Amino acid sequence: MLRFGYDAKRLFNNFTGLGNYSRTLLKNLSYYYPDHAYFLFSPRIERKADTKFFTSSASFTPYSPSPYQRMLWRSYSIRYALKRHKIQLYHGLSNELPLGINSTRIKSVVTIHDLVFKHRPDYYPFFDRQVYDFKFNYACQQADAIVAISESTKADIVHFYDIPPEKIKVIYQSCDERFMQEKSPKLIEPILARYQLPAEFMLYVGTISERKNLLGIVQAMAQLPQSMRIPLVVIGEGKEYKTQVLEFLQKAGLSEWVIFTQVSNDDLPSIFQKARIFLYPSRWEGFGIPVIEALFSRTPVISSKVSSLPEAAGPASWLVDPEEPAEIATGIERILSDDAFRHNMIKTGLEYAQNFRGEVVTEEMMDLYLDLLGLD
Numbered sequence: 567m568l569r570f571g572y573d574a575k576r577l578f579n580n581f582t583g584l585g586n587y588s589r590t591l592l593k594n595l596s597y598y599y600p601d602h603a604y605f606l607f608s609p610r611i612e613r614k615a616d617t618k619f620f621t622s623s624a625s626f627t628p629y630s631p632s633p634y635q636r637m638l639w640r641s642y643s644i645r646y647a648l649k650r651h652k653i654q655l656y657h658g659l660s661n662e663l664p665l666g667i668n669s670t671r672i673k674s675v676v677t678i679h680d681l682v683f684k685h686r687p688d689y690y691p692f693f694d695r696q697v698y699d700f701k702f703n704y705a706c707q708q709a710d711a712i713v714a715i716s717e718s719t720k721a722d723i724v725h726f727y728d729i730p731p732e733k734i735k736v737i738y739q740s741c742d743e744r745f746m747q748e749k750s751p752k753l754i755e756p757i758l759a760r761y762q763l764p765a766e767f768m769l770y771v772g773t774i775s776e777r778k779n780l781l782g783i784v785q786a787m788a789q790l791p792q793s794m795r796i797p798l799v800v801i802g803e804g805k806e807y808k809t810q811v812l813e814f815l816q817k818a819g820l821s822e823w824v825i826f827t828q829v830s831n832d833d834l835p836s837i838f839q840k841a842r843i844f845l846y847p848s849r850w851e852g853f854g855i856p857v858i859e860a861l862f863s864r865t866p867v868i869s870s871k872v873s874s875l876p877e878a879a880g881p882a883s884w885l886v887d888p889e890e891p892a893e894i895a896t897g898i899e900r901i902l903s904d905d906a907f908r909h910n911m912i913k914t915g916l917e918y919a920q921n922f923r924g925e926v927v928t929e930e931m932m933d934l935y936l937d938l939l940g941l942d
Contacts, residue, residue: 567602570595570935571653571672574606574628575640576660578617581831582773584679586855587715588659589616590740591931594924596625599932605629605651607644609636616831627651645670655935658709662701668708673938676705677713680852680874681722682777689777703727710938713737713931715853716874737931738877739853740924744835745862754836761827761837767797768898769841769865771834771856772848774804774811779870779888781811783845786894788818794899796842798824801834838863843901846875847888854878861919866911868897882914 577588596604606620606628613621620626629647631639644664648656649672656667658676667674683690683698690698706712706727712734714720720734758765772778780800787798804811808826815821829837838844844860846869857878860867869875871885879885884901886893901908920926936942 568935568939568941569603569605569652569654571605571607571648571651571656573640573656573658573660573662574608574620577606577620578608578611578628581614581616583855584660585616586742587677587679587739589620590742590924591659591928592626593619594740594928595932596623598925598928600625603627605653607640607647609640641665648672655939657935658705661698661705663705663708665704674709675711675713675934675938676709677715678702678706678719678723678852679715680719680850681726682850682852684722684726685850685873686777689775709733711735711934713934715739716877718874718877719852735930735934737934738922738927739855739858740922740927741855741859741862742831742835743924744832745838745859746923747835748864749836749839754840757833757836758840760833761829763799763825763827763837763840764797766842767799767825767840768843768845769799769801769837769860770845771801771838771859772846774800774802774808776807777849778802779847779849780804781807781814782847782888782891782894784811784814784818784820784824785891786898787820787823789892789895790898794902795823796902798845799837799841800824800826801829801837803828835859835863838865841865843868843898845894845898846870847886847894848873848875849888851875851878857883858919858922861915862922864912864916866901866908867915868894868901880915880918882911882918884911 576584604626606626608630611628611630642665653672655673661678663674663676683695706729714734714736717736720736723729724731774780844865844867846857848870850873853874867879867883869879869883870888884897
């Protein structure tokens with residue numbers, strides 16, 4: 567039995583992208599490789615429905631420090647806990663490793679999700695960019711191996727931090743298996759009723775931010791012929807940028823066509839499967855888990871032809887320039903008006919999504935661990 571340690575801060579306290587990555591990976595590791603021990607190190611442990619599996623399963627040992635130790639614990643003092651628990655390999659799941667990790671002689675892996683702050687510094691405050699740059703660069707230099715979640719991110723790591731390509735392994739993400747299980751209409755109908763959603767709609771899921779480009783979607787809706795317009799359901803939270811979107815909708819007379827809501831993670835797969843189109847024309851992503859959630863849900867995808875998104879979306883998705891709402895509008899009109907085209911997108915997209923099944927990507931991760939430990 568091997569003893570693996572993980573930076574589980576996002577697993578226990580983040581319920582979007584980085585948290586979903588951590589939870590999906592660890593759940594799959596425990597399922598496909600149950601004979602090993604998985605230690606989850608987090609400054610604090612949020613006990614919610616999404617984290618219950620990790621606090622109740624015998625495969626996992628959650629660990630958090632006393633409240634007065636939290637400030638520097640994850641970046642420094644965690645090393646002592648790793649040694650005390652005889653951890654053989656430590657995996658930083660979200661872009662960073664503890665300072666001095668090499669002094670422990672524990673093998674280390676870091677997952678780098680993206681370097682968006684390098685490409686689009688205007689999205690981040692100056693101080694945040696400096697902190698990210700230090701932490702990401704340090705982790706890349708010190709890690710025994712780097713996991714990049716896309717070829718696009720790998721290229722960025724090589725370019726910005728001068729890391730040898732052979733030190734970096736691209737291991738794609740999977741998504742929760744709930745998205746891979748086809749739901750019956752009898753199950754979906756009461757969920758739609760619960761959230762007062764229409765029978766036919768398009769879907770956007772994600773943070774409502776400038777980078778995610780919801781404004782580009784609603785600008786595209788304004789260009790559609792009236793006969794092609796169906797409601798857009800938006801699942802996500804936002805602040806200033808959401809205000810911009812609402813102002814545009816008001817001016818364009820589209821407010822009644824866009825439904826903003828929040829749903830439980832248990833209900834989200836049913837909503838994905840019911841959507842006619844999933845829209846994700848982001849300006850930059852490290853990967854884009856919602857895209858593969860849509861592919862597994864048998865829902866056609868409109869996404870961007872930039873960064874990692876072509877890797878996630880595959881050959882059958884409609885890829886656009888995110889700065890051109892007209893391209894998004896053309897994709898919507900084609901998918902809604904051409905059933906044969908839409909069905910081919912669904913079939914080919916589902917076939918492509920098999921590359922991201924949990925068994926495939928989890929085996930790649932375990933192979934990396936064993937190779938670093940000299941056990942392959």
